[in-house]
Amino acid sequence: MKYIIVGLGNFGASLAMKLTENKNEVIAIDDSLEKVEFYKEKITHTIRMDATDENTVSGLPIPNTDIVVIAIGEDQGANVMATALFKNLNAKRIISRSINVLHEKVLTAIGVDDIVRPEQESAEKWSKKLSAQNIVDSFELGVNFSIVEAKIPEKYAGQSIREMHLRRKFNILVLTVIEAGNKKESESFQLNEKIKGIADPDRVVNKNDVLVLFGANNDLKVFLKQELK
Template identity: 60%
Template sequence: MKFIIVGLGGFGSSLGMALTSQGHEVIAIDSSMEKVETYKKVITHTICMDATDEYTVNGLPIKDTDIVVVAIGEDQGANVMATALFKTLKARRLISRSINPLHEKVLQAIGVDDIFHPEKEAAMRWEKRLSLRYFVDSFELSDNFSIVEISIPTDLIGKTIGELQLEHRFSIKLLSTMRYEHYQDSFGRMQTKPNIQGLAAPEQVLQDNDVLVIYGANKHINKFLRSVGVKAY
């Protein structure tokens, strides 16, 4: 897929590098030449330009881009102007970053396709990580269903997936198991990445350091978590 990312702050740069590493074509723009130079080797294309200037933005391949992400977080005015400009230029799918509730209402009025709140979403995930035993991460599919990652509780080590009878006892499904591996990125920083073990099979024996990837209704996941000594989330 082809992406345009507007803003190379902490979120925009991380998103650009992640998408590039997955083989997507990314054009990342920022008004800071320093940031453009910093990320030019790890993002497909980086361009120094003013995302609020219609003449220069009009030169971007917007019609050939699948998704435009306005990730500007430091300047609310620039965020709104850039978002409105890409909307006017008929971006196929436009996603923008919300800084506060009033800003979100403005973005909704502009007619963006989606709005994200990286600080709020990160805080909610870290609240779960820090306060819930075994909890690793979660992805909410809707108000009632989620995919949850938990470190394997001690009592489950050495058991097969079939023995747990998760679907029968809790109406949830163990999709896969994975382990987090450490590696050094191009900036010399230590990072972690998941190593997926493949689709879960009944005969698979659960091991120490496994992370369980579970899907189901939130109430059923919570019932399972309580049964293995984890607080409901």
């Protein structure tokens, strides 16, 4: 896919590099020559450009771009102006970064396709990880459901997924199992990234494995909280 990333701050640069690593074509623009030079070997294309200048922005291959991400963070005015400009130039899909509630309302009025809130989303994820110590990672699906990676409670080690009865007891599903190492660095759990495919009910889990669970947030909380007692 083809992307235009506007703004090479921490969020924009990280996103552009990840998309490039995943074999996408990325044009990243910023008005800082220093940033453009720094990332030129890490992103498909980097261009020094004022994203609020219609004459220069109109020269970008917008019709051939799948998604435009307005990643400008600190300057809300520039963010809104760039978003409106790409909207006016008929970008296929625009995702814009929101700073606060009022900013989000303005972006919605402009007609962006989606809004990203990196600080808020990161805070929510860390809040969930810190409040339940056996969560390795989580991904919210809408308001009420999540997928979480959770360490194996000790009492389940050596049991099969079928024997755990997590669907009957807690109404949650085991999607897959990740084989994890037993290392700790700065108290953070380290994964070996050995994902075992769709969960086999007869698979026996080990104490260092990680379960990938799906369920309603309330059901997941009940399971995680009772396992911490």
